[in-house]
Amino acid sequence: MASAKSLTVSHPIDPALHPVETGNYRVATAAIQSFYDLIQRCLRYRITGALVYGPSRIGKTRSIEYLRLLLSETDPKITTYHAQAEHKPRHAEGPFFANLLQAVGFPDPDGGTNPTKRLRLINKIRESCARNGSGTVVLFCDEAQRYTENEYEWLRDVHDQLDRLHIRLFTFLVGQQELRSVKTAFQQARKTQIVARLMVEELAFFGVRNLRDVATCLHGYDSTAYPRGGEWSFTRFYLPNAVAGGYRLVDDAQTLWENFEHIHQQHGLPGELQIPMDSFARAVEIVLKEGNGLDGSGNSPDPAIWRAAVQNCGYTQARQALSEVLTPAMS
Incomplete structure (x- = not known):
């Protein structure tokens, strides 16, 4: 029932600056936890390379950003970088190292000869390790299916050069499903030096797959505070009176899951229900x-708000596009 008297709430910051408004936030998912477990396993057993692959828009790039923040809190001495592989007609050494220099924060990534770029990259990483007090580096290479064999060889060279400086580089190649095929092709061609250095472990990334995953994500909105360290969870910021009355988004996990189930069946989408993180986050943002x-x-x-949010979050279009990619063409 509605309360007889609504509460007047004063927000701690301008609502326009809230992460939900700017889109600059990340919440934990079951897939991110699996990715984090993979990283910890690789660090523990000194496995220097792994693949993480899955459909586009499923939340892989979001996971990288989340995990870098998480690692900065749980293992602050570890140096982390996020490189974005580029789509380009020519895969030359210069642009490859310029891309990595940009990822490590070098101010003039395009300047200098190829040997100079290599040296600058190594020195920049060494400086960051010295500053952080550890010889451990985690490099996330996003859209790694775009790399050619030469680029993988150059990346292996970086591993070897850093190893001689007693710096251990752990590379996580993140990309679409064809990344798994790249590893298979290298194995068949006996390119064992690339596989053994960069492609040992594997993780098939996934979206929100069941009610438990939904609850995990919604709990993230209920427990993540902004400003950080304060008492204003994302849920409280937008629904302060409801939260004051004991409500949490996780209470509606079943409602949200059932609405996604309904739209999945209504549109006759193939396969089991799996919600891309972009669609999931958009639905929650609409509700908030x-x-x-x-x-x-x-x-x-109101349940009608959840229903409308799912209808307008882009899930149908995302899954239809994904089905076209995953469904083999009929001969």
């Missing part, structure tokens, strides 16, 4: 923003 305008009553979001 729409619910904010109705929060004066102190009620939890």
Whole structure:
């Protein structure tokens, strides 16, 4: 029931600056936890390379950003980088090292000869390791299926050069499903030096697959505070009166999952229900923003808001596009 008297709430910051408004936030998922476990296993057993692959828009890039923040908190001495492999007609040595120099924060990544770029990259990493007090580096290479054999060889050279300086580089190649085929092709061609250095472990990345995954993600909104360290969870910021009455987004995990199930079946989408993180986050953001305008009553979001959010989050279009990629063409 609506409360007889709504609460007047003063937010701690300008709502326009909130991460939900800017899109600059990440919440934990089951897939991210699996990715983090993979990283910890590789660090523990000195496995220097792994593949993480899955469909586009499933949340892989979001996971990299989340994990870099998490590692900075749990293992602050570890140096981490995020390189984005580029789509380009020519895969030359200069642009490859310029891309890595940009990832490590070198101010003029395009300047200098190829040997100079190599040296600058090694020196920049060495400086960061010295500053952080550890010889451990984690490099995430996003869209790694774009790399050619030469680029993998150059990346292996970087591993070897750093190893001679007693710096251990752990590389996580993140990309689409064809990344798994790249490893298979190298194995068949007996390119064991690349596989053994960069492609030992594997993880098939996934979206939100079941009710438990939904609850895990929603709990992230309920427990993540902004400003950090404060008492204003994402949920409380948008639904302060409902939260004051005991409501949490995780209470509606079943409702959200059932709405995704319904739209999946309604559109006859193939395969089991698996929600891309982009679609999931958009649905939750719609509920928070729409619910904010109705929060004066102190009620939890109406089921109709959840239904509308799922209908407008882009899930159908994302899954239809994914089905076209995953379904073999009929001969």
